[in-house]
Amino acid sequence: MQLVSLTTALLTTALAVGSASAQPPAPTILNYDTLYDHPDTPLSATACSADAGVLKGYKTFGEIPNYPHIAGSFFVEGFNSSSCGACYSLLYNRADGTQVVLSFTVVNSASGGFISSAQGVKDLTGLDINEFPGNALISILNVPSIDCGF
Numbered sequence: 084m085q086l087v088s089l090t091t092a093l094l095t096t097a098l099a100v101g102s103a104s105a106q107p108p109a110p111t112i113l114n115y116d117t118l119y120d121h122p123d124t125p126l127s128a129t130a131c132s133a134d135a136g137v138l139k140g141y142k143t144f145g146e147i148p149n150y151p152h153i154a155g156s157f158f159v160e161g162f163n164s165s166s167c168g169a170c171y172s173l174l175y176n177r178a179d180g181t182q183v184v185l186s187f188t189v190v191n192s193a194s195g196g197f198i199s200s201a202q203g204v205k206d207l208t209g210l211d212i213n214e215f216p217g218n219a220l221i222s223i224l225n226v227p228s229i230d231c232g233f
């Protein structure tokens with residue numbers, strides 16, 4: 084009987100996790116900072132400098148598996164946030180009607196939305212820095228860290 088309730092509890096947890104990941108993407112905005120285009124920038128220069136979680140052992144931006152698809156995010160509220168190293172799918176609807184979806188690793192805090200490298204912004208939106216109007220409307224979805232190559 085004890086075992087049955089435990090199994091039920093585990094199943095309920097699994098279902099809850101399943102439905103959480105089935106949540107619709109949330110809208111936010113995307114900008115760039117060329118800080119993220121420098122592979123030699125040490126993680127110690129960010130709010131995610133604690134050498135913890137999936138980022139443990141990674142010393143520079145360039146070592147992150149899906150670099151330059153890295154970003155600062157408003158989810159990181161301060162030093163050693165549990166959102167450091169989180170993987171998010173970013174969805175962008177290009178002017179030609181195509182929707183591009185790419186995964187980005189959260190490596191820093193940001194005052195609003197997501198801030199990635201100029202190259203990351205280009206890969207998602209198709210726009211060079213000089214064409215990018217800023218504050219691009221994107222949708223985001225938290226995905227497993229394996230989607231970011233961890």
Ligand SMILES: *[C@@H]1O[C@H](CO)[C@@H](O)[C@H](O)[C@H]1NC(C)=O
Nearest residue numbers: 132133134135136163164165
């Ligand atoms: C960072 O957070 C993790 C998980 O909560 C904790 O184990 C670790 O000690 C923290 N590291 C620092 C340097 O605060």
